[in-house]
Amino acid sequence: MKDQPLIDTALKAELSALYSAGDRHYHNLAHIEAMLALAGDYRAQLGDPEAVEAAIWFHDAIYDSKAKGNEARSAALAEEKLAGRTDADRLSRISAMILATATHQLPRFDDAAATRDASLFLDMDLSILGAAPDAFDAYERAVRREYDWVEEPMWRAGRGAVLKDFLARPHIFHTEEFRQRFEPQARLNMARSLEALAMG
Template identity: 35%
Template sequence: MKKLTLQKRFTDLLSRFTNDTMLISFLWKSIESKYTEKHRTYHNLKHLEELFSYFDDYKTHLEQSDIVAFSIFYHDIIYNIWKKDNEEKSADFALEVLNTLLPELNLEIIKEQIIATKTHESEHLDSQYLIDFDLAILGQSSEVYQQYSKLIRTEYKLVPNLLYKQGRKKVLQHFIDKPFIYKTDSFIEKFEQQAKKNLQNELNQI
């Protein structure tokens, strides 16, 4: 099966909610513009593609796959390394542009899902899958993980080394100390052990 481009995927998704092709094009361009900002070396369009590869694999497990797709597209649309409210701002952005297209209940679900990618906690199955899609990179091979950690450091290149190391240690230890990084049985089985190993290896090298 031919892999969908992000633009085609977004267009197909929006077409289920509106016939306004100009609006769809405008909304896509805003996504493309945000995710191709120069400072993004990891949280970019490739990151979205990775999440959608897991989305495709687990789509049948999701209760509202279209809503999860919206959340994927918008979960990192605002990304500023100096701010701690990127997810909240991303959720606000999503609700603002989608408010004429989706019922209020769906908008609230999208907001909850995007915020869940910050807290890594949710009682809702779809949000748990989204959290796991977003954190799947942690459980990849050591080579892939090392490349990921380099890309994250590049995104934070303006942060002095000492400060970065202090912050990074906290993040790594936080995940290592969790009983489980992942929320769903499938991801725990597939990635948990490797993720803990990768995180510990990085921590040991800092």
């Protein structure tokens, strides 16, 4: 089973089609490619780089801004598509990483390497928060377009609550590497965004 890659060319094509849907303005292939690039940067620190890559490919595979449970549905799709390509333990680790993107709280693993992989994976997913201001602003606009069905007052309240939740955490990022690289800018970006939301 180990000889077969977790994510082969056919599966990449299938997932790429999902990420290329017209209503995806941020949760699209560019987001996946950005995360894969970060996984490349930190590959030497990953215990199971292929499992992290699989989690990246699947974590937003199902994305409907009007639905709850996208993460659970994406994890279920990963379990279905990867069944037979790897062992059950590894599959459950991949699934747990995907599910964790709902709250960005670390899943509980007994294995330190698995915890470390999940920490880096979740940090990669949030790295856009610590991007340069222009890139962060483009991200905010793209997410707003994905929720264009939400009326402005509701959007401001909902988005504001999400940003406040992250800002209230002792750390936005789980790993020291990402805290150093992205945390100061992430806090500046989100504080600025909150200010803009409050001004209406």
